[in-house]
Amino acid sequence: MKRTLIKDLDQHIDEQVTIQGWLHTLRDQKSMQFLIIRDRTGLVQVAHYKKGNLDLAKTISDLGTESALRITGKVVKNEIVKLGGLEIQLEDLLVENAAQVPLPFEPFGEYLPEQDFRLDWRYLDLRREVNQLLFEVQTTAVQAMREFWLQENFIEINSPKIMGAPSESGAELFSLPYFDTTAYLAQSPQFYKQMAMAAGFERVFEFGPVFRADPSFTSRHMTEFTGVDMEMSWIDSHEDVMRLTERWLAHTIQRVVEKHASEVETKLGLHLEAPMVPFPRISMAEAHKLLKEIGYKLPPEKKFDLDPGAERAIGAHFKEIQGHDYVFITDWPFASRPFYHMLHPEEPGLTRSFDLLGKGLELATGAQREHRYDVLKAQALEKGLSLEVIQDYLNYFRYGTPPHGGFGFGLSRFMMVLLDLPNIREAVYIFRGPTRLTP
């Protein structure tokens, strides 16, 4: 059986075709039935003259919207039909999977139920046009990310998500029974991508799940998300990482623009443009000064850090003065960074690190890593870590590990920012939070 996609029907005028898709709407009139059928490529009207086949007319009348159908018929030109000026004259219809009636909600109805209910029926929610578009855009974006790295001679790795020891701090850590012992879920591939530097891979990237036992219920947190990670050797400082990062992201968005800009404009009312390179940079010290100038008050516990409001304010500032959506905040205090970030030799309270903001939201955290065994041990001790717990990691730095750095980047946060989505739960295929483990 040869299927014709709806977008290609205009090449089959006056021919018999078979299409496959969902019953989008049904207008059941006195003598005629009009079925609007949807597949991934578009919509088409199918007309059925009831008296031609009364049994079939009965079947159609009983169909619930969103049923999965296979339809055979003749494509004819019909100027008065809005959907492409053509319709299919129904000859045969096979119900592949009838939708029960009523649906939990109408994905194409005028009023959408609240988010939590839509998440319960995520697959119906995903049938909405904007959601299909989102994952088409994401598919293009991740492929562009990899394409860029492959041109730069990166190696792709898949590191284990089950670990024998915590990867960073003990906070927000999931643990599990593992045969006769206890294992932990990776909070990032940090240690393993650095291991690739110790292995002489020089440049690696990874896409994979990241687990955080984070009890918060914000619009941007999840207990499991797709991390996009890279690490590169033989750098001089974090500036080398930032330079590659901005080119990488600009390339990625450029590819999305080429492929989806007009559809994004039509369906989301959003104008997409690749960002200019270089991205603006502001040091943490300057950022704190800027916040004072614009009157943003950081809570006292964020003395060495930023809070989400401050990030939004900084993002808005650079949007206003430079028209730029992306900003690097550099040189964070060691107090707010993990033990393995390298310190500035001339200012040991500061790290060679950065965050990347997109429209005021933290997308990535990066740094040059400390690769000198003794210095790294001292920094771990300063943070109060047990050297025993991280000994496997420390061992990576004993036998010739070059200077290196990299970043971790949240894919769904990027999709939120790129497509102006209000909540990460709308940006991810299936959301996981403290109280959401289904579907």
Added chain:
Amino acid sequence: MKRTLIKDLDQHIDEQVTIQGWLHTLRDQKSMQFLIIRDRTGLVQVAHYKKGNLDLAKTISDLGTESALRITGKVVKNEIVKLGGLEIQLEDLLVENAAQVPLPFEPFGEYLPEQDFRLDWRYLDLRREVNQLLFEVQTTAVQAMREFWLQENFIEINSPKIMGAPSESGAELFSLPYFDTTAYLAQSPQFYKQMAMAAGFERVFEFGPVFRADPSFTSRHMTEFTGVDMEMSWIDSHEDVMRLTERWLAHTIQRVVEKHASEVETKLGLHLEAPMVPFPRISMAEAHKLLKEIGYKLPPEKKFDLDPGAERAIGAHFKEIQGHDYVFITDWPFASRPFYHMLHPEEPGLTRSFDLLGKGLELATGAQREHRYDVLKAQALEKGLSLEVIQDYLNYFRYGTPPHGGFGFGLSRFMMVLLDLPNIREAVYIFRGPTRLTP
């Protein structure tokens, strides 16, 4: 600082360059020191005249092999040097990270320690040439897989690995405390890629970790591995899935051949060739007949199944008679398949399913899935499953889910087969087994 890669040195004869890499070997002679330096792209000899700089000579004498170095010097032609007929006359050397002495083992020594010890020091083991090649080949292969699917309009998804209910059977399942409840690690993305079919995505693929609490210690099992999964809608039978699978795999190997065939030949002594399409197919019934003919005795508990020896025998048979490394075994008995495989309408004891063998090793399992809600429920009950536990999954089939099928494929098994590796522990970046959680 501008780095020159070792492979590009011949374009810099008589120029001063800076290279970065590892001390591969050191010949410390009376008046001269010869350092062989390695980076990801090759080896080069660096010559140092000791009297030119006695301090530096001392530093070099103290260097352990595998130290990470930055070296500046002049590239000169030298016909007697085996490595490319050139060498670098040392001017400056910076020790980025000195290797402690002695190394746990010499990755480039003549005798390698046993596997388990090498896994303890995996990053040193990964410095070996064949391992670097392996992950370069894998990087090419996975990109080719995605490239193929993107040309066929697939969408990439990242499904959650933490689930509220077991994904398949309760066997070999890791569970973990999740806030106030219990969660499970995904044994496959099966349910979620089928959910994408219910969502109308039509064609999806995913690369992600798969977790199996499998206590076995064979050469082909791991408790965590990278699964390559796809699912496609509107198929007529499992034959549609197999046709796409064989083209996909042939394309993938073709890309590897184009990029790495000569290096694989040189370094592994292995001749790579893309397989012919179509792959041979044999039904399970025919396979059992064949095994009888060639005198292979299946253990009685494998009456509806195959064991690894049988798979090797079938693989060897097709290699002999057709010269083919890949074989589909089709139409497995329902007794040896999960509840969601679709039954043959004319032979309800058999499923519309297949395994793909590569050189006699199971690489993939695929099938057309049962998409009819009532039939699926009946099949689950027949397998003794609790409908309550799988209700979220069953719900996917209530509101218009088209016929569909797909496969799950083990990436490291494929690398084993492609590169003739004896053990999966040599084919994966970091191995996880019942007693191995480190590094």
